[in-house]
Amino acid sequence: MALQHAARTAYGKDRMSITIRDVADAAGVSTATVSRALRGLPHVDPETRERVRQVAAELDYVVSPSASRLASGRTGTVAVITPFIDRWFFSSVLSGISDVLQERDVDLLVFEVGDPGTNPGLPPERRLRGRVDGLIVVTLPTDAMRVADLLALGLPTSFIGTTWEGSNSVTIDDVSAGRVATQHLINLGHRHIGMISGRPRASASQAHRAQGYREAMAGAGLTPEPSLEAYGYFTVQGGEEAMTALLSQPNPPTAVFAMSDDMAFGAIRALQRHGIRPGSDIAIASIDGHELAELLDVTTVRQPVVEMGRTAAEALLARMMDEAAKPEEMMVPTTLIVRGSSVPPERTSTAGPQGRPT
Amino acid sequence: MALQHAARTAYGKDRMSITIRDVADAAGVSTATVSRALRGLPHVDPETRERVRQVAAELDYVVSPSASRLASGRTGTVAVITPFIDRWFFSSVLSGISDVLQERDVDLLVFEVGDPGTNPGLPPERRLRGRVDGLIVVTLPTDAMRVADLLALGLPTSFIGTTWEGSNSVTIDDVSAGRVATQHLINLGHRHIGMISGRPRASASQAHRAQGYREAMAGAGLTPEPSLEAYGYFTVQGGEEAMTALLSQPNPPTAVFAMSDDMAFGAIRALQRHGIRPGSDIAIASIDGHELAELLDVTTVRQPVVEMGRTAAEALLARMMDEAAKPEEMMVPTTLIVRGSSVPPERTSTAGPQGRPT
Numbered sequence: 001m002a003l004q005h006a007a008r009t010a011y012g013k014d015r016m017s018i019t020i021r022d023v024a025d026a027a028g029v030s031t032a033t034v035s036r037a038l039r040g041l042p043h044v045d046p047e048t049r050e051r052v053r054q055v056a057a058e059l060d061y062v063v064s065p066s067a068s069r070l071a072s073g074r075t076g077t078v079a080v081i082t083p084f085i086d087r088w089f090f091s092s093v094l095s096g097i098s099d100v101l102q103e104r105d106v107d108l109l110v111f112e113v114g115d116p117g118t119n120p121g122l123p124p125e126r127r128l129r130g131r132v133d134g135l136i137v138v139t140l141p142t143d144a145m146r147v148a149d150l151l152a153l154g155l156p157t158s159f160i161g162t163t164w165e166g167s168n169s170v171t172i173d174d175v176s177a178g179r180v181a182t183q184h185l186i187n188l189g190h191r192h193i194g195m196i197s198g199r200p201r202a203s204a205s206q207a208h209r210a211q212g213y214r215e216a217m218a219g220a221g222l223t224p225e226p227s228l229e230a231y232g233y234f235t236v237q238g239g240e241e242a243m244t245a246l247l248s249q250p251n252p253p254t255a256v257f258a259m260s261d262d263m264a265f266g267a268i269r270a271l272q273r274h275g276i277r278p279g280s281d282i283a284i285a286s287i288d289g290h291e292l293a294e295l296l297d298v299t300t301v302r303q304p305v306v307e308m309g310r311t312a313a314e315a316l317l318a319r320m321m322d323e324a325a326k327p328e329e330m331m332v333p334t335t336l337i338v339r340g341s342s343v344p345p346e347r348t349s350t351a352g353p354q355g356r357p358t
Numbered sequence: 359m360a361l362q363h364a365a366r367t368a369y370g371k372d373r374m375s376i377t378i379r380d381v382a383d384a385a386g387v388s389t390a391t392v393s394r395a396l397r398g399l400p401h402v403d404p405e406t407r408e409r410v411r412q413v414a415a416e417l418d419y420v421v422s423p424s425a426s427r428l429a430s431g432r433t434g435t436v437a438v439i440t441p442f443i444d445r446w447f448f449s450s451v452l453s454g455i456s457d458v459l460q461e462r463d464v465d466l467l468v469f470e471v472g473d474p475g476t477n478p479g480l481p482p483e484r485r486l487r488g489r490v491d492g493l494i495v496v497t498l499p500t501d502a503m504r505v506a507d508l509l510a511l512g513l514p515t516s517f518i519g520t521t522w523e524g525s526n527s528v529t530i531d532d533v534s535a536g537r538v539a540t541q542h543l544i545n546l547g548h549r550h551i552g553m554i555s556g557r558p559r560a561s562a563s564q565a566h567r568a569q570g571y572r573e574a575m576a577g578a579g580l581t582p583e584p585s586l587e588a589y590g591y592f593t594v595q596g597g598e599e600a601m602t603a604l605l606s607q608p609n610p611p612t613a614v615f616a617m618s619d620d621m622a623f624g625a626i627r628a629l630q631r632h633g634i635r636p637g638s639d640i641a642i643a644s645i646d647g648h649e650l651a652e653l654l655d656v657t658t659v660r661q662p663v664v665e666m667g668r669t670a671a672e673a674l675l676a677r678m679m680d681e682a683a684k685p686e687e688m689m690v691p692t693t694l695i696v697r698g699s700s701v702p703p704e705r706t707s708t709a710g711p712q713g714r715p716t
Binding site for chain 1: 465
């Protein structure tokens with residue numbers, strides 16, 4: 001009973017407008033007695049305990065979270081382990097997580113572990129054990145050296161962007177997203193379609209997006225050419241370099257599927273530097289739904305990123321309040337947004353600045 | 359001595375490659391004895407204590423931070439209080455802070471308090487007291503209701519974007535930044551210069567940027583017209599609406615100073631929707647140095663945002679290690695980056711789509 005109460009308090013909505021003093025006055029006892037009664041501690045007369053509980057229920061009063069934390073052994077804190085803080089996808093996910101945790105009066109500890117392509121510097125156990133009640137792991141490759149070690153801490157965990165047996169996860173259908181973006185380019189009439197992917201050591205989501213690209217190509221009787229694939233490392237700079245590499249091919253693509261909006265932005269910068277117009281010269285479609293994709297007129301498969309953060313946090317809190325709750329694998333829907341960066345090849349110039357055939 | 363040691367440990371560089379086992383083996387004692395000796399606890403023979411200390415010094419070993427936290431009463435945690443997590447300036451600042459804290463093995467607790475134009479929902483004392491060793495407050499108006507309450511906690515504090523008597527602060531020279539951006543437009547030959555500012559209830563930095571704009575205008579014998587100022591609320595959407603309002607004036611500006619890159623991006627979207635070309639039709643200069651400002655060809659006064667986060671964190675850690683350290687007011691330099699969004703008025707069309715005089 002005490003634990004259940006503490007759980008409701010530590011993760012329930014903030015109701016601090018009612019104070020312990022209000023309850024004590026209404027019940028005609030001291031604040032110390034209210035505190036002991038509500039936490040199920042001894043040395044409180046059963047009748048008094050019952051009266052305090054009734055008054056507290058009437059006033060919708062809950063014990064202050066910090067006190068409950070001490071009483072329950074909970075920390076009232078969730079740790080988010082994320083490769084980056086300052087890139088659009090990650091800061092948007094963090095913001096969604098933060099929204100939910102703040103509503104529930106739970107603190108947010110952030111560990112920025114760096115590029116998942118290298119070995120991410122996961123926080124050591126001593127920085128998590130006894131300091132947090134749950135973990136949210138954002139888009140780390142599940143084969144990363146120490147993810148299994150993190151899970152061995154036995155804390156409730158939500159994954160975003162990847163799935164993990166026995167844990168909550170929130171993902172998009174990455175295969176579908178890659179297929180939809182590529183199929184859109186095919187349906188416009190493009191045949192010579194390149195891809196800007198992430199990095200050599202692919203995350204699950206990258207591998208799935210590549211699979212979607214290949215499926216769409218195969219469905220149209222097209223064979224992806226290895227020379228038309230380049231790594232963009234999910235950055236603007238990387239996308240620019242990848243597109244520059246594609247443009248230096250003997251037979252550049254007429255359309256490119258980029259796995260993220262940031263890489264599409266970089267690709268557009270490369271096109272501009274070559275005097276090539278995005279859309280009318282080379283079509284581009286990507287995945288994300290970045291705030292600036294509209295401004296840059298980029299066709300993209302939008303994923304609900306803030307919502308993904310919110311959903312992961314809510315699932316985690318549910319698990320923290322009830323350890324018997326079943327883990328959920330949640331897949332959220334995406335939406336193709338068509339803009340000026342993707343037009344049919346008949347509207348592209350017949351001989352681009354590269355003198356390539358069309 | 360023990361406290362001093364703990365302080366060095368809790369905020370010093372991470373040296374976890376040497377373990378307590380290494381020290382115990384080298385000194386020929388148990389790990390428990392090493393622990394007691396290094397923390398200055400009783401029941402250790404003075405000669406043993408001295409030997410352990412020498413060995414530890416030779417191996418450059420420090421007690422594990424979590425153990426030291428318990429011993430020192432420190433939490434090993436810093437709280438960042440920020441209006442937003444997912445906007446470029448704030449996520450970049452956070453990333454700089456995170457870099458420094460991770461190097462020192464200090465945890466990062468993030469409180470996202472919402473738009474400073476409304477009353478920010480500052481975290482209550484109970485969520486900070488005894489839970490963190492220091493605070494970093496990012497661009498909150500210093501007249502915000504409860505900033506003084508936060509400082510009353512007596513924790514070392516660094517401000518970013520605003521100054522506070524007796525606390526560390528990291529700012530740019532906002533007056534200069536506003537003046538430089540505006541002077542640049544004046545030097546190109548513009549006379550009819552509008553401004554997209556933040557919000558009616560101005561932060562100190564907003565007020566200073568507006569002052570810089572007015573100083574530059576006055577220096578050129580120009581009078582700012584109230585009808586050519588609009589609020590953009592530091593967002594892309596707000597910048598678009600502000601520019602739309604300016605374009606609906608009887609006599610629209612030929613150039614606009616925007617107080618942030620996000621607002622400049624929104625202004626460009628408004629220009630595009632009106633069939634007006636940024637730069638050649640209406641010149642724009644702003645402040646920030648957003649990663650995408652280059653792609654969007656926006657002239658901007660760049661501030662070193664990640665570096666500002668790093669500097670604030672370093673100053674805070676210095677204060678946390680030595681409470682007698684003097685608070686520092688640090689002003690970091692900015693750089694004007696001229697791009698295609700600002701060109702002389704003689705290169706603008708003689709009659710824009712609005713039919714305005716030039």
